[in-house]
Amino acid sequence: MTETLLPATLAEIRDEFLELEEPERLQLLLEYSQELPPVPAQYDGHPEMCERVVECQSPVYIVIDVDSDDRVAMHATAPAEAPTTRGFASILVQGISGLSADEVLAIPDDFPQSIGLTRAVSPLRIAGMTGMLMRAKRQVRAKRAA
Incomplete structure (x- = not known):
């Protein structure tokens, strides 16, 4: 992974995970799952306005806003009964x-593999987080082009 490309917010999150032993990393992921910010009112209860992340087994929806200053806001919903997936969504929302x-x-597309959870969670869950990141990037490109 190219160090210079990773924004400070995501680098801090990654370092926070890598400073811990594997069992504690899973605990930190669960803490992130409890910190997923609610989606703004205009998206709440309107999944049709968001994009389903089909790489996730749980129903995860994301939407990206890009303001006039080219600043990004990521919003996501993930069920409380899927704390791993919800934790990954929270990491991306807070980091992006x-x-x-x-x-x-x-x-970097491999950011999800860089936070030290590849042995602690299933490859399917890592693929889900990668799917969230890829869709977020695609939405940023689409919103910019619009």
Whole structure:
């Protein structure tokens, strides 16, 4: 992974995970699952306005806003009964929101593999987080082009 491309917010999150032993990393992921911010009112109860992340077994929906200053806000919903997936969504929402569109597009695609959870959670769950990241980047590109 190219160190210079990882925005500070995501680098801090990654380092927070890598400083811990594997069992504690899973606990930290569960803590993130409890910190997923609610979606703004205009999206709440309107999954048709969001994109389903089909790579996730649980129903996860994301939507990206890009403001006039090219700043990104990521929003996600994930069920409380899927704490791993919800934790990954929370990491991305917290790590991406506030970044510029260019910073989001420069996030390495392998970021989900870099936070030290590949042995603690199933490859399917890592694929789900990768799917969230890929869809977020695609939405940033689409919103910019619009």
